[in-house]
Amino acid sequence: MMNISDQSQVEIFKNYINNTQKIVIVPHNNPDGDALGASLGLYNTLVELGKKVSVISPNEFPDFLNWMHGVNDVLIFDKQQKVATEIIEDSELVIFLDFNALSRIKVMQPLFEKDETPRIMIDHHPFPEAQTAEVQISVPEASSTCELLFHVLSLSGLKSSITTKAAECIYAGIMTDTGSLNYNSSRPQTYHIVAELLEMGIDKENIHQMLFHNNSFDRMRLLGHALGVKMQRLPEQKAAYIDLSKEELQQFNFKPGDTEGFVNQALWIEGVQVSAMFTEKNNMVKISFRSRNGFPANAFSEKYFGGGGHFNAAGGESKLSLEETLKRFKLVLKEFCDENGF
Template structure:
């Protein structure tokens, strides 16, 4: 199960820091998804099994469909418990960042770490890590997910024996959510070897898939129907399709965090569509998700026009324009991008 961890000494430093620390704080990115929370709780349950005093501090709330994960009730939400969370960070001996590689990804919580001198470890699979995010930076963009990378790191450090069944379930969930059930970002044989190891640990994959993918609220299904039936548009010339949802529309369907998870993937099921985009209106910005197939570089497109980035076939961005202005800009720059790069 080899990965391209260029500096193997980082694994040894990870091992040393874990062994020498009792109080550990684990931090996922803002608006944590399945991979962020899965890697957080996968590591949390492993460290607890090692006798460590571990705490997961999330910058904000996470989606309800992840509430089944073992240890989720112990996650501290930073923006609701700023004083307590800040004290825990101050008192801990080690901080571990998972599934992000820049302090901007944890929003206001990032201010806590600008002057904090507690040793920090970063475990992440996104490209172009920001320098000095952590003292020890374990970054492997070719990994399918941070959960896959975490399993590899724990194994290489000699901690595989400490991964409980509950931790394995969280790690498996992160791999499944970040690959769309192994539909993308999952062409490396190593990914499947790790899934096989997780199955040997006794996880109930049918139950996990049910809790993640087949446990929708009535409102979420109605929102999906509205998005597909009323809000999805095609751009045949650029082999693209997109969905846009306003705050009013989200409110009409009693939106909860996580309700639009996976919506961006839907348009890729259409024959001839190589790029799918999802525009979601928030209070001050428009959040954008991109998914692609074939040779379209979703990350390059997002970086160029929407202050974003990510993986080749899965990226995100944002716009400070109004929702309708953002959509019009998308149409314009997509045509430009395709013409310049010959993607038509």
């Protein structure tokens, strides 16, 4: 069984679900498969229970997630701020999924710094901030928030309300956050839940087709450019990285989600233990890190790039230019590896 350190938090979740009708679900900014999968998995389950539910995302999500049931009902806060704010203010309960700090919801942060609606957080990232929610169900060893959500629903006696459509969303989140069970998936509990989801009648082949084999021509060309032109190795640090400028993204008609999974590619290279991806945005550089062989990606990101995450999968950002960010990355990676014996 999954180790939820404070079972009373699950009881509070259960009581809230049983005694509230108007519920809002919020994923993090730039929602990925786990964030949206958990949100729509819970959304479909609560709708089955007869609740009035709204999913409000801070901003747009990638096109490859558009197949999930309920996706057309998701409100995008930065485009529908007035109606979304009214729904939040009228709600009886807000559930945060796949994040543990208000800073992760960007444009929605000021609203929730003032809003007094009861809040529950379900998340698998380490070191949750106390002010995020009054009720916090946090299990960093879970492969994904979707896995944790399934467990919470089961402990709450709500497993029978997880419809096949909800199960497909939950399965998608587990698959995207583990790279189809390639990483962060060593616990037997993960596979037990996958088996239960299969027993619920999900279409596994179709889900994988939609998630991983449904790329646009432009995305494949961008991947080829990233691997063939932009990937660089740092042999002494057993590292490799890819950087993409705004101009390069525009050249390949970039859409949100097009670089999903690019950072994992370098870990397929023999001898590489650290992979980094640098993507230039309008006023910052978004950074993703992946690692193996005991290299703490989260500690490295937190120390040098104001980020964090999981031991082998973390993110950060830089306010420097792309060129200056890369220069700093090479310096601090050498420093970190020398200091820690990598």
